Amino acid sequence: MLTTTSALVAAAHAAHTGVAAFNVIAIEHAEAVARAAEETGLPAILQISENAARHHGDVAPLAAAVAAIARASRAELSLHLDHVEDADLLHRTAECGASSVMFDASRRSDEDNVLATRAAADWAHEQGLFIEAELGEIGGKKGSAHTPGVRTDPEQARDFVAATGVDALAVAVGSSHAMTDRTARLDLDLVARIAAAVPVPLVLHGSSGVPADLLGAAVRRGMTKVNFGTRLNVAFTGAVRAALAAAPDAHDPRPYLANARTAVAAEAADCLRTVSVG
Template sequence: MPLVTTAALIEDARANGRGIAAFNVITLEHAEAIVQGAQHSGLPVILQISENAVEFHHGLLAPIAAATLAIAQSADVAVAVHLDHVEDENLLRQTADAGLSSVMFDASHLDYADNVAATRAAAQWAHAAGLYLEAELGKVGGKDGAHAPGVRTDPDEARAYVEATGVDALAVAVGSSHAMTERSAALDLDLIARLRAALPVPLVLHGSSGVPDDTLAAAVRAGMVKINIGTILNVAFTGAVRCALAGDASLVDPRKYLRPARDEIAQVVARMAHVVGGPDA
């Protein structure tokens, strides 16, 4: 199936009252597993490469982007490829040349006025390059995985932010937290509904790995569209590698432990794609 744009997948999900799962790619095996899982589910997905993943690959976007795009193009379901959580403006401007259709520009670490100015400039550049731009207002919980109960996105501020920046999608803080390995986050579903009513653009949930399945499905019903999923894939991957190595002390062929790790990710992807985007979501 031809590669599709992130915009097309998000708008289709939004029009049909469903979510679209966006899974983080770190290695080639991640990309292969995500497509394998998507094909098993029969549902579209977004593959996303974060700035941290680019740094892991020696700061080079082009190689991991090319590999991810090639895997996406081999899929028999609709797949888009997205650049995620970009703070570096030089990396932002590599998005189009790398063949990606969308980028998330993250200026949430700045104060409100500076966030607006930086994000407006990023959106203007992205639109001139034919790209879809996601941004963030209100920090999602920190990378240490701690809940951030006091951090929430205000609907009125969010509406003003979208109007001032011209972004295409907005990541909002509603109770999730990055890098959680336990699925115990509680989301403010009422706030999600109010944000959906206040904003003309799709809502994005970051830190979704820490959210239980039933809550994720409820969040989609309340108005979330793009659901970012990363840590839960790494938990599955690492668990499978540990199990394989513990079971055979003589094991040295990486294919012997990367294959089960890839299969574990694929199973998680198939399930999570259904949770947020299946007919019963």
């Protein structure tokens, strides 16, 4: 069933557990996550990034497919737009069937980030949408909240949430985007300090590079929404490579895409179980 991100995040936050969010690039990604959620009995968030929307030329076709998959599923699934910088795409959130958006103004100066995010949050709340955001230059370092080496200051995080009115905050505690090995080390004490300072649910981006035990520990310390992307893509492309290597003359994409979907479902199920801790 298609539900709202706010409902899934609020339930996880109240229960002191986590909810996994998965970036979708192809329809097979969404089908795989729906299968994993049904098998585990756990909810999941299906995310379409601005980069994925650009890849397809428009967000609408992929969003329509993802929403249809969610509606047909027995699992609780929501649709979310991720890392949206473009104002036009932001304003199409509800139109494409998503109930939430991560507005990313982290490339801007601190002042511009606050002003832009406040405006985005005001607009989103007028539409009944849930909005996530992140700080930009943190701790004197340039870049987003998930640039290697950056760490979120709890007081800055508290002030940012108060100034912008966002519903969830992505924080920097040691993870990085696009990691293909699980060697990231999270600062669990920092997670707990931010959770104590910030009144909204916390979001971990770049979770693919974090070992399972640390992800579970981060959830227990106060992390709520846990994002995965690269792990699914590694499983997807690995399955495709293996299938084509075994049948180099194959020309029908359906068999190897089916293998990829199965591999992604297994990976997503593992992620779901990992973050569903109390």
